[in-house]
Amino acid sequence: MAGVAASVERVKDRATGLDKFVLREARGSSVEVYLYGGQVTFWKNNFGHQLLFVSNKATFKPPKAIRGGIQICFPQLGSHGVLEQHGFARNRFWSVDESPPPFPVATSNCHIDLILKSSQEDLKIWPHSYEFRLRVALSPRGDLLLTSRIKNISSDGKPFQFTFAYHTYFSVSDISEVRVEGLETLDYLDNLQSKNRCTEQGDAVVFESEVDKVYLSAPKKIVIIDHEKKRTLVLRKEGLPDIVVWNPWDKKAKAMPDFGDDEYKNMLCVGAAAIEKPISLKSGEEWLGKQEISAVPSSYSSGQLDPEVIRRMHTI
Incomplete structure (x- = not known):
């Protein structure tokens, strides 16, 4: 692949009829981003391995959200009031941002900028004027970076609040063999127990039944x-204090029409979020939140990550 330049191409997906962007890096990694939902659906590393999960039963037909990839949950996660489940950003058509503002750090030339603005339809259910800018970038070594910028552009001078999540569906070999480290001893809200506040007791998060938690x-x-895949996914976040962890397990999987009965075994949602304390923006203010994911080969023994994982964690 030496000498092959990175590229960003807009294409119409033959199967779905929806427009998407395909980002390709010189070493072989690639990302697909749909204008519908501003949603990343595929992320392949330099070895061609698909790192995100998309259900075989996912519908790519608006207004249904795409089941998998990285859903943009705004202006809320969950169901509250008259807003749709997980807000409306994930089932709206975004536009290409032709004049994005300067970003704090130019992580990669291989990126696409999208924008979502208040529509008359949305103002009826969420009466706040905003601009939501999203940059999806692919680094030369194949890391995936999402940067969100949300600005209050209201003319009435009123502030607004929102919650947010990158609802990220990872592809895993076997959910019972996966563990998440870095959340031990933290408090979490358990959505299966009326958002009761609990404390993580294990030395890692492991999965033996349905999980729906927000780690604070x-x-x-x-x-x-x-x-099993001998792979470690390193998630790094900024401006997003919380982490959402979700797996529907068998009973709930069977109840979802756009999700296979046994697919819960091969997926895990872990994503950066701001849930416990809503973000408040005054008129003219802007918020920025980032999530960066790296996939590195790893071995795991006696609770220690191998040196390559440690090195990558300190360099991203």
Whole structure:
């Protein structure tokens, strides 16, 4: 692949009829981003391995959200009031941002900028004027970076509040063999127990049944260790204090029409979020939140990550 330049191409998906962007890096990694939902659906590393999960039963037909990839949950996560489940950003058509503002750090030339603005339809259910800018970038070594910028552009001078999550569906070999490290000893809200506040007791998060938790004030970096694939996913976040962890398990999987009965075994949602303390923006103010994911080969023994994982964690 030496000498092959990175590229960003807009294409119409033959199967779905929807427009998407395909980002390709010189070493072989690639990302697909749909204008519908501003949603990343595929992320392949330099070895061609698909790192995100998309259900075989996912519908790519608006207004249904795409089941998998990285859903943009705004202006809320969950169901509250008249807003749709997980807000409306994930089932709206975004536009290409032709004049994005300067970003704090130019991480990669291989990126696409999208924008979502208040529509008359949305103002009826969420009466706040905003601009939501999203940059999806692919680094030369194949890391995936999402940067969100949300600005209050209201003319009435009123502030607004929102919650947010990058609802990230990872592809895993076997959910029972996966562990998440970095969340131990943290408090979490358990959505299966009426959002009761609990404290994580294990030395890692492991999965034996349905999980739907929001870990509070999580560290900037956590790792997802997939023993069978000998792969570690390193998630780094900024401006997003919380971490959402979800797996529907067997009973709930069977109840979802756009999710296979046994697919819960091969997926895990872990994503950066701001849930416990809503973000408040005054008129003219802007918020920025980032999530960066790296996939590195790893071995796991006696609770220690191998040196390559440690090196990558300190360099991203």
